[in-house]
Amino acid sequence: MTPPPDYPPARARGRGRAWYHGDCHVHSTHSDGELTPAELAAAARAAGLDFVATTEHNTAAGHAAWTPYAGDDLLVILGAEVTTPTGHWLALGLPGGRVVDWRDRARDGAIADRLAEVHAAGGLCVAAHPHAPYRSGTFMYPYDGFDAVEVWNGEWSSDRPWNADNAAAVAEWGRRLGADVHSGRWRPAAGNSDTHLPGQIGVPRTVVLADELGTDAILAGIRAGRSWIAGGAGIDLTLDATAGDGRAGIGDRLATGGRPVTVRVRITGVAGGAVTVHTDEGAAYTEVLAADGPGIVGWTTSAAESSHVRVEVRHPDGRMAALTNPVVLT
Numbered sequence: 001m002t003p004p005p006d007y008p009p010a011r012a013r014g015r016g017r018a019w020y021h022g023d024c025h026v027h028s029t030h031s032d033g034e035l036t037p038a039e040l041a042a043a044a045r046a047a048g049l050d051f052v053a054t055t056e057h058n059t060a061a062g063h064a065a066w067t068p069y070a071g072d073d074l075l076v077i078l079g080a081e082v083t084t085p086t087g088h089w090l091a092l093g094l095p096g097g098r099v100v101d102w103r104d105r106a107r108d109g110a111i112a113d114r115l116a117e118v119h120a121a122g123g124l125c126v127a128a129h130p131h132a133p134y135r136s137g138t139f140m141y142p143y144d145g146f147d148a149v150e151v152w153n154g155e156w157s158s159d160r161p162w163n164a165d166n167a168a169a170v171a172e173w174g175r176r177l178g179a180d181v182h183s184g185r186w187r188p189a190a191g192n193s194d195t196h197l198p199g200q201i202g203v204p205r206t207v208v209l210a211d212e213l214g215t216d217a218i219l220a221g222i223r224a225g226r227s228w229i230a231g232g233a234g235i236d237l238t239l240d241a242t243a244g245d246g247r248a249g250i251g252d253r254l255a256t257g258g259r260p261v262t263v264r265v266r267i268t269g270v271a272g273g274a275v276t277v278h279t280d281e282g283a284a285y286t287e288v289l290a291a292d293g294p295g296i297v298g299w300t301t302s303a304a305e306s307s308h309v310r311v312e313v314r315h316p317d318g319r320m321a322a323l324t325n326p327v328v329l330t
Contacts, residue, residue, distance in 0.1 A: 011214030
């Protein structure tokens with residue numbers, strides 16, 4: 001009798017609550033990538049990643065192939081890129097060997113059932129590269145039912161992973177955010193490399209606050225929006241909002257009690273860049289960072305003026321360096 005496949009462990013030992021760097025959109029030779037799982041795992045470690053998700057196109061063939069390369073320093077999340085004729089999406093946290101049906105189109109009305117299948121398994125559904133400039137790559141499904149949106153995808157510009165497609169996705173997400181926050185159901189942003197070639201992994205990456213380095217904890221952090229996106233290694237960011245004795249971070253809700261809100265951003269790795277604070281009124285405040293050392297930016301608002309605050313950081317040439325999910329103000 002053939003023994004059952006051995007899949008990577010669902011949690012790493014000895015890794016408690018922390019901010020973890022990861023890439024949730026990775027392809028290997030088990031679909032259309034050029035690197036093996038062994039090569040990708042080595043590259044992920046070299047890039048300072050704590051977790052990756054294996055997301056081959058419409059196959060689980062690579063799930064067990066990652067097992068020898070996972071460890072307490074690298075969590076491997078099992079998933080797939082559900083590649084349909086009318087858009088792609090990431091199913092993250094799938095049981096080993098599970099494949100999601102990809103043969104439906106947006107007009108078939110079956111997407112809710114597909115999302116429910118992933119959610120029933122404890123997984124997360126992410127709309128992938130919504131403005132990708134190729135047939136089937138543009139995301140034609142409604143965002144309803146999806147847990148997050150991949151607003152920054154690095155596949156088509158590995159040497160300079162910021163382009164017009166990403167700019168459109170961020171603008172669309174940001175434009176909807178005020179109304180979504182008001183409705184009580186806003187959809188977090190995520191960023192991934194969509195690795196197919198050498199040198200892409202972790203560019204960009206999603207940085208997640210999680211209770212441990214485990215699949216359930218990482219997905220919970222992404223689902224809650226306790227995350228921000230970095231354009232690569234060497235960039236670090238914190239965003240806090242305070243009102244009186246209350247303090248909240250990325251993805252949290254701050255009860256202000258009508259008091260003024262102080263927003264504080266600390267950023268390293270983007271010398272001479274610009275930090276912009278966005279609210280439901282759009283870009284509300286911008287400050288240029290010094291050419292050397294870490295940058296600290298402060299700004300004051302209130303819940304009456306701003307339903308939320310989020311941050312975009314850009315390099316001096318205008319390329320995105322980092323962006324955050326919001327802190328919600330009430």
